[in-house]
Amino acid sequence: MPESRGIGPIDVTHSPFAALQAQAVELREGFWRTRQQLNVGVGLPHGYRKLEESGNFHNLALAAGQIQGQYKGPLFIDSDLYKWLEGVIFTLQAAPDPQLAAMAERAIELIMAAQAPDGYLNTFYQVVEPQNRWKNIHSGHELYCAGHLMQAAVAHVRATGDERLLGVACRFADHIGTIFGPGRLETCCGHPEIETALIELYRLTRRQSYLDMAAYFIDMRGKRTVVSDYGILAYYQDQTPVREATAVVGHAVRQLYLCAGVTDLFLETGEVALLDSQKRLWGDMTTSKMYVTGGVGSRPTTEGFGEKYELPTDTAYCETCAAIASIFWSYRMLLATAESRFADLMESTLYNAFLAGVSLGHDRYFYVNPVLSRGGIERPEWHGCSCCPPNVMRLLASLQHYLCTTSREGIQCHQYAAAKRDTRFASLVLDTVYPWQGICTFRVERTQGAPWELSLRIPGWCTRASLTVNGQAMALTMRRGYAVIMRAWHPGDTVELNLLMEPRLVAGHPNIESVRHCAAITRGPLVYCIEQADLDGATPLLDVRLDGAAPLEAVARPELLGGITMIGAMGRVIDGAAWQERLYQPLAPPTMLRGVRLSAVPYYAWANRSVGAMRVWIPLV
């Protein structure tokens, strides 16, 4: 079956899978379409106004010589606009939107006008410190911003065929090639990002120089060329050569963007040492340095990873960008390995650590995502360092990209968002109210008679899954975490996947100090929390204890928080007043007072009703 231009898969050399372009998938009525529509209707226009207020357009106009004035904001501010623009571009491929198109056009024209004749583009160094171009590689963010420009340019071509931004990006990339490399400037950027971006640019243009440049920047890691003003090479990802790395360290976003780049390099070169290192790092992160929400980064000092099991609830950092970076990385690991555990983590991070980063109204954004609030925490509209909000916008706009892949054998469904998926094997429509219920109904709409495989991920959280094809029960044939159905398909065929979705209590590893004798409530991919908003005023949230033996009850609450399934639980209230005067007392069992009914809401929905206390981990009775 011939591919129509623009919706063909993206070939990744050393993957059994081909990535689907976003426009090959059309979201249908369901959880994620609702959020994506809010992103289009509220988030992206909100972002435009905030970029305007923050000086993004102003700085570009300064660099273009169109106006005179003072530069505004931090030196990496261009990247915010590039990420927002990428979000708009993905949106425009799905449906026309004249207002967003005009906003994007303004941005694109300014970017083109601002680029220096030699290809250089960075408003801070063009306007404020032209004498310091490429002088402050460790914290100047020039290559970082360049990477985000490249990603927007690649999206632009894939989504619309428009090559104007690509021209800017390639000229800049070519200029960078004249600056960095053996015998020239021999170092790497203090904030990884350009590595994965150059490889994406390579996949689109097939210019070997971009792949080589990405490889060069990756190989420079660990040569300790980055002068560290934090005193920590790990922070800048320059402590260890990537092939020797055994642990995720330093600034979380830097580490995970680098991981995405290294995995991309494996995907194009097939060098096993690269993939092996990434498996080690992914194992280190997921078995010792990750919050239950999928959030990462436990040290505010470095916005970074701590020691193994150093996961305090008090000061969890869990930057929204780190969740996004983790999703990018796990997606590439999924392409590299075809193993479901990577899609599992993408799912968990999407529904929890990532989605909590944006308010239900899509006009407020967290940078730091606590798993415990003693009260007073709310999402700001924008940030002084506002990397997260536009990153949320571009991921929401490009969610289609991550739902499924194709291979020589067939179609793999990784994420269960209601959508129509157009592939060369078939049009496949998934109808589901996931994550509220675990029933996923697939209908094959267009296919030929040749047999192909449909692979359906059985999530790690699921203890019982069943399948029917055209109403007939089928045993599950599992491969790398996927139930594989191989048959000759016909239009109208239906597959029903039923994932048992029960509320469940989970415990943390005993070496995690902060969650000892606690449980978190989960259901399906969702992590829940309890909020003061669901307790009466006489019951301080922090005095609540959970009865781990009492049954949990899932209750649909369509009217609440945009429509959720709430989990009811039973607890007790301790006598907090007994501790008023003393911080430490002789050991004695806590005094339990009355029982209390608890109502847990999805973690992503917290802080949308009040600034009261919240906790993910609930101490047990």
Place this chain on the structure above:
Amino acid sequence: MPESRGIGPIDVTHSPFAALQAQAVELREGFWRTRQQLNVGVGLPHGYRKLEESGNFHNLALAAGQIQGQYKGPLFIDSDLYKWLEGVIFTLQAAPDPQLAAMAERAIELIMAAQAPDGYLNTFYQVVEPQNRWKNIHSGHELYCAGHLMQAAVAHVRATGDERLLGVACRFADHIGTIFGPGRLETCCGHPEIETALIELYRLTRRQSYLDMAAYFIDMRGKRTVVSDYGILAYYQDQTPVREATAVVGHAVRQLYLCAGVTDLFLETGEVALLDSQKRLWGDMTTSKMYVTGGVGSRPTTEGFGEKYELPTDTAYCETCAAIASIFWSYRMLLATAESRFADLMESTLYNAFLAGVSLGHDRYFYVNPVLSRGGIERPEWHGCSCCPPNVMRLLASLQHYLCTTSREGIQCHQYAAAKRDTRFASLVLDTVYPWQGICTFRVERTQGAPWELSLRIPGWCTRASLTVNGQAMALTMRRGYAVIMRAWHPGDTVELNLLMEPRLVAGHPNIESVRHCAAITRGPLVYCIEQADLDGATPLLDVRLDGAAPLEAVARPELLGGITMIGAMGRVIDGAAWQERLYQPLAPPTMLRGVRLSAVPYYAWANRSVGAMRVWIPLV
């Protein structure tokens, strides 16, 4: 009874007590004399060598124009030398030491030579940035260093009568008076210290201008004149006027040095609003922001206080200087209120958070004092920012200062170190092996027949105390936490105080996330910990659980760690391997394996045998 010069009490205007000078007290064979002798024999000479290596003497010689070269170290480095010198000075009053005297003489002569003709003295701003004198008040540390110079000068006069340093300090103080004040530079230092120092200078010189200057700097707090490059006025103690403060906030050492200064101001002015504010802050700290060791500072980012109950074990900061500052403040609160709770906290902080800051060999020093180590932590010999080691040295050298006070009615014993105390009422000798046993035997050696009161602190940790006078049991007459014995004393009278000292388990406030379902072992004033060094290699410390119902046993171990009482306890080992692959699992009781005998050692003695794991809070079975 006439006072001999140099050992008379220090009058503090609004205190019922007079502070004893250090030379009025002679430490005798016992816990603290051992440590003080190591401070003299090892610590202070080690400090001299490290100050030399770090450039302290070099910088002074540069400022004095005696040599040419590059300034070395951070801009506040002078303060390290001043604190070390204060320690040497206290040492020299107790016993001659030609080697230390020569070291001190070199320092004093260089300080005198380095002072600018106008009285200014700060080697960084004299050598490196003369154009920036008083330009960077929030983080330049000029007034901070001046304060440490003043404290050394005051100690110098009190200990030896030598007024050379005092001359330097007063000239500098007078110069500062020409720079700061209404209509001149109207601000305060980003690092409090000069406030308490100026009041000590006032107490010695009785020059009103020094008290007024201290009051001015204190009154400027909260006027938000300090430009914050951390974005947080609280960090620099400039967020709230001191009389309105309700919570300890920001950088812990800055907060507590300021508290010492504010309490000093109350002690001289009697302004009740000042004392009220300090009682509020002390309550806030001790009921919600203090580790069980007395350590404070839970946020590495700011070296500062967190929210109420934000006391993660993973990242406890507990800077040694903050413990010292806490002791300084509580001492002044004791003078202001005569309430034993302040001496209780001094004791707990001295034996735990403070003393852990120095190795048993006195040649290694912690800056950060963890309450949990997963391994790999040891005391360095010195630090890039080395405020803590000389601060330890000066406090150890001046411990005599804090043991007792006198009042119109008699003598108050606050700390039970074996010592001879010379006061106008009597010479009082305490013989004790405290803190290993709770028996304190006092002998009156010189007294007249007029009745006076002997007040003995009954520590807050003590559940049963008894007294005998000349062998006769006496009921305890309590006043503000002190047992008061009023009688006509005669030479040879003996008092035996018996403080029941049993091992005990304590629990933390339920709102402290990190210590839930844990206990800490304590005995008397000592907090204990368990170390990997006391477990066999097949038993990882982090897999150990404590049986909270099993008896604890105190065992004298004179051969171990300089002589300690160890606490034996019973525990179980959990199956850590069951968690190898998963960070989060469905809730289930942990699998307990074999029983294990546990041996707890005093927290102050940790990290003197190996770099293995350590924990203060032990999870319960």
